Amino acid sequence: MIEEAARELAARGESARRVARDPVNLPMIRNWTEAIGDDNPTYEHYAPPAMAQVWTMPGLAGQRPADDPLGAMVAVLDEAGYTSVVATDSEQTYHRYLSPGETVEVSSRLDGVTGPKRTALGEGWFVTTRSTWYVGDEPVAEMMFRVLKFRPSGVAGTAIRPAVSSDTEFFWAGTALGELRIQRCGGCGRLRHPPGPMCPSCRQTRPGYVVAAGEGTVYSYVVHHHPPVPGRAAPFVVALVELTEGVRMLAELVGVPPSEVHIGLEVRVGFSRVDGELTLPVWRRR
Amino acid sequence: MTGIGEVLPELVIEVTPTFVISTALATRDFQDVHHDPELARERGSAGIFLNILTDTGLVSRFVTDWAGPDALVRRISLRLGVPCHAHETLRLTGRVTGHAVADGEDRWEVSVVGANSLGDHVTATVWVVRR
Numbered sequence: 512m513i514e515e516a517a518r519e520l521a522a523r524g525e526s527a528r529r530v531a532r533d534p535v536n537l538p539m540i541r542n543w544t545e546a547i548g549d550d551n552p553t554y555e556h557y558a559p560p561a562m563a564q565v566w567t568m569p570g571l572a573g574q575r576p577a578d579d580p581l582g583a584m585v586a587v588l589d590e591a592g593y594t595s596v597v598a599t600d601s602e603q604t605y606h607r608y609l610s611p612g613e614t615v616e617v618s619s620r621l622d623g624v625t626g627p628k629r630t631a632l633g634e635g636w637f638v639t640t641r642s643t644w645y646v647g648d649e650p651v652a653e654m655m656f657r658v659l660k661f662r663p664s665g666v667a668g669t670a671i672r673p674a675v676s677s678d679t680e681f682f683w684a685g686t687a688l689g690e691l692r693i694q695r696c697g698g699c700g701r702l703r704h705p706p707g708p709m710c711p712s713c714r715q716t717r718p719g720y721v722v723a724a725g726e727g728t729v730y731s732y733v734v735h736h737h738p739p740v741p742g743r744a745a746p747f748v749v750a751l752v753e754l755t756e757g758v759r760m761l762a763e764l765v766g767v768p769p770s771e772v773h774i775g776l777e778v779r780v781g782f783s784r785v786d787g788e789l790t791l792p793v794w795r796r797r
Numbered sequence: 798m799t800g801i802g803e804v805l806p807e808l809v810i811e812v813t814p815t816f817v818i819s820t821a822l823a824t825r826d827f828q829d830v831h832h833d834p835e836l837a838r839e840r841g842s843a844g845i846f847l848n849i850l851t852d853t854g855l856v857s858r859f860v861t862d863w864a865g866p867d868a869l870v871r872r873i874s875l876r877l878g879v880p881c882h883a884h885e886t887l888r889l890t891g892r893v894t895g896h897a898v899a900d901g902e903d904r905w906e907v908s909v910v911g912a913n914s915l916g917d918h919v920t921a922t923v924w925v926v927r928r
Binding site: 548553571603 | 810816819820822823824825826827840841849850851853854855856857858861862866867869870871872873874875876877
């Protein structure tokens with residue numbers, strides 16, 4: 512999901528140019544030099560190059576435009592539970608100094624998204640954007656900007672891993688492939704979940720599986736507030752879903768506020784990749 | 798004469814709440830974690846902290862204080878480490894680590910570290926032309 516959204520956003524290329532609220536001007540330069548404590552006299556004539564980004568900041572009431580790639584990617588990661596953000600690095604290149612009276616415009620594109628990575632702050636994704644500032648058609652400054660979107664604190668630690676046994680390994684091998692597998696008795700053909708070694712109906716011990724369509728309705732659910740669970744931000748919803756195949760299965764319900772969850776809610780399975788070895792099924796609203 | 802290995806004069810910044818807030822606003826960054834201590838704590842921080850645009854500004858100031866008013870800053874690359882909360886002391890140190898000729902200019906590479914009581918807050922590389 513995240514990689515797909517990232518590819519799509521990156522393919523859109525540069526956003527429309529956004530014009531700075533004000534032309535480069537001495538009062539804003541002096542506010543900046545005063546706050547930073549920079550008494551370089553050249554800034555009475557030119558803007559400090561490090562102000563490039565300042566000219567096009569959205570401001571107190573400003574909002575990022577709909578086609579802003581960072582805003583769009585942040586929304587995708589918020590939805591996936593990576594709700595905290597921290598800037599990690601930036602690289603600004605200044606082609607020339609700006610003079611008061613010049614008006615800059617900025618355009619940004621999504622460069623890439625990598626993750627999930629385990630960091631000191633928690634599990635997260637690095638989002639890299641590239642911006643170019645123009646005066647007319649002349650690029651005057653460029654910036655690579657990277658943020659880490661991570662699961663907020665209290666979400667210390669990483670996800671609890673399932674104990675995989677010879678009875679359940681087919682299930683986890685399936686989630687890794689994007690398949691939701693249901694155990695089926697090799698004797699009578701009855702479906703059962705959770706998986707076990709013996710059919711409770713005919714007592715055969717030769718299980719196979721079928722791949723579920725992945726759709727069902729919420730049969731019951733809990734909203735978990737406490738105690739803290741590693742790798743999870745409370746509150747979160749765990750739903751027991753009755754699949755169209757007839758078996759019931761537990762997984763986290765994501766992307767739906769707890770207040771909107773109800774019995775009978777129609778859901779479809781999704782797959783949340785924890786790392787190279789573990790993919791968890793999740794429910795999403797249909 | 799500038800040379801590789803030259804050490805820049807240290808810059809010490811007392812990071813008062815006023816400094817955190819005035820620099821955040823001067824860089825038009827109105828994120829609450831840079832001016833509202835209560836909200837910053839609710840979001841899991843120890844308090845308000847410096848924004849990245851201010852780090853870029855401080856690194857630029859540190860290098861041009863040494864290179865002189867006619868110097869041209871061409872590139873600032875920086876990586877953030879530990880946060881820099883209000884009431885910290887931020888100490889910027891640096892040395893010249895490289896030289897290259899690009900676009901007919903003599904560009905000096907200066908490596909900068911800004912450290913506080915928690916560790917390295919910012920690690921930066923600046924390309925500057927001394928004139």
